[in-house]
Amino acid sequence: MRPEITADIESLDTTLTTVEKVLDLDELDSRARELEQQAADPGLWDNPDHAQQVTTALSTVQAKLRKVRDLRTRLDDLPVMYELAEEEGDASIADDELAQLRTAIESLEVTTMLSGPYDEREAVINVRSGAGGVDAADWAEMLVRMYTRWAEKHGHRVDMFDTSYAEEAGIKSATFAIRGEYMYGTLSVEQGAHRLVRISPFDNQNRRQTSFAEVEVLPVVETTDHIDVPDSDIRVDVYRSSGPGGQSVNTTDSAVRITHLPTGIVVTCQNEKSQIQNKASAMAVLQSKLLEKKHQEERAEMDALGAGGNASWGNQMRNYVLHPYQMVKDLRTGYEVNDPSKVLDGDIDAFLEAGIRWRMSQEGAEG
Incomplete structure (x- = not known):
């Protein structure tokens, strides 16, 4: 890989690692399991307002976990994508993926700054x-x-x-x-x-x-x-x-x-x-x-x-x-x-x- 590409990937890896620590993925996993148990309670919808809060919270936590893990998988796969691109002599697809990952990870980083009440x-x-x-x-x-x-x-x-x-x-x-x-x-x-x-x-x-x-x-x-x-x-x-x-x-x-x-x-x-x-x-x-x-x-x-x-x-x-x-x-x-x-x-x-x-x-x- 070109040195500047390696530096970009390493920089994104550092940013995503920081985001993962701030979000605390283990805590999110634990929260998801807890909400799944509440959602499975047969009496949940006896209180519709509470049920709505539980299902909304579960959907939010699950979406957050999927997003972070998807970004991590894509970033980890990127060096292999560049190796294949270099063999074919066309790195445009890998470059597009790098640009998309940069935008998505920086956007997620900004979201972690939103911690107001x-x-x-x-x-x-x-x-x-x-x-x-x-x-x-x-x-x-x-x-x-x-x-x-x-x-x-x-x-x-x-x-x-x-x-x-x-x-x-x-x-x-x-x-x-x-x-x-x-x-x-x-x-x-x-x-x-x-x-x-x-x-x-x-x-x-x-x-x-x-x-x-x-x-x-x-x-x-x-x-x-x-x-x-x-x-x-x-x-x-x-x-x-x-x-x-x-x-x-x-x-x-x-x-x-x-x-x-x-x-x-x-x-x-x-x-x-x-x-x-x-x-x-x-x-x-x-x-x-x-x-x-x-x-x-x-x-x-x-x-x-x-x-x-x-x-x-x-x-x-x-x-x-x-x-x-x-x-x-x-x-x-x-x-x-x-x-x-x-x-x-x-x-x-x-x-x-x-x-x-x-x-x-x-x-x-x-x-």
Whole structure:
């Protein structure tokens, strides 16, 4: 093998070995056997909520074990693949496998950095237009598309809860969930202000426009979180859904707005035809917001005690420049690319990885 190939394989082996130690494969094996015993209990489904937790946890542990062991087998087989390739005089297949392994192992390494209390959760994302008028509303809609395209490319389901359309173009806000393991930990680095600079398509003088949108990322609430919301603390209003299409979703009073009276938090859901479904979705979003508020208060208390933490790290976090040059740059990590169209089409993995590594370094420095 070429010396640089040997060095690459050795480097990946070191990284994967570290990941295996962090994940503790023996402990994962033990956990899988324990969950398999619970799943085999004939009375498991007497408590559906507990049964769902057990089966989900078992599926997650088994998938994690399969992924790590598959990567280890592929990496161990790679030197043999290169030997065969050299005999045939074409190393392109082996080179492709090396590149795929590098991406997969580095991605898994980043996942091991997601150890926060809610990082394994699914994510609720709220995108709101900021300063910049109609351009900001259009920019908010572009960001929603960016995240949904990213989710689609990775096979994650997107559930849209609410979309508030702006009068001329774009949206005032949108709230949606991205389903999948570690979605909150992965996407929470997107929280903050996103700034767009471009020639405005809404300006007949073709002037350059700067606009802003705010991204909020919340963990999906689970039954074990005990976020108690008494009926006396909320006001529920129903109204007719609005938006394009003129379908049955906006012909009845099915939209729901819930106001949490103690905090003033307001959430809405209008994307389902049923008022009951909309109320359930709105309550789920409200509970996520209350959970995040509780988490922020706990962080603030720790900060006051000198235990570190930085609740404002996500503000003014990324610039997207379409004119007079092409660039997307993260202001926290310094990572940048010169192809905004790919980023806006959902190619944000490198930004997510850089953000997670940056956050990890920040937490290490503060600790």
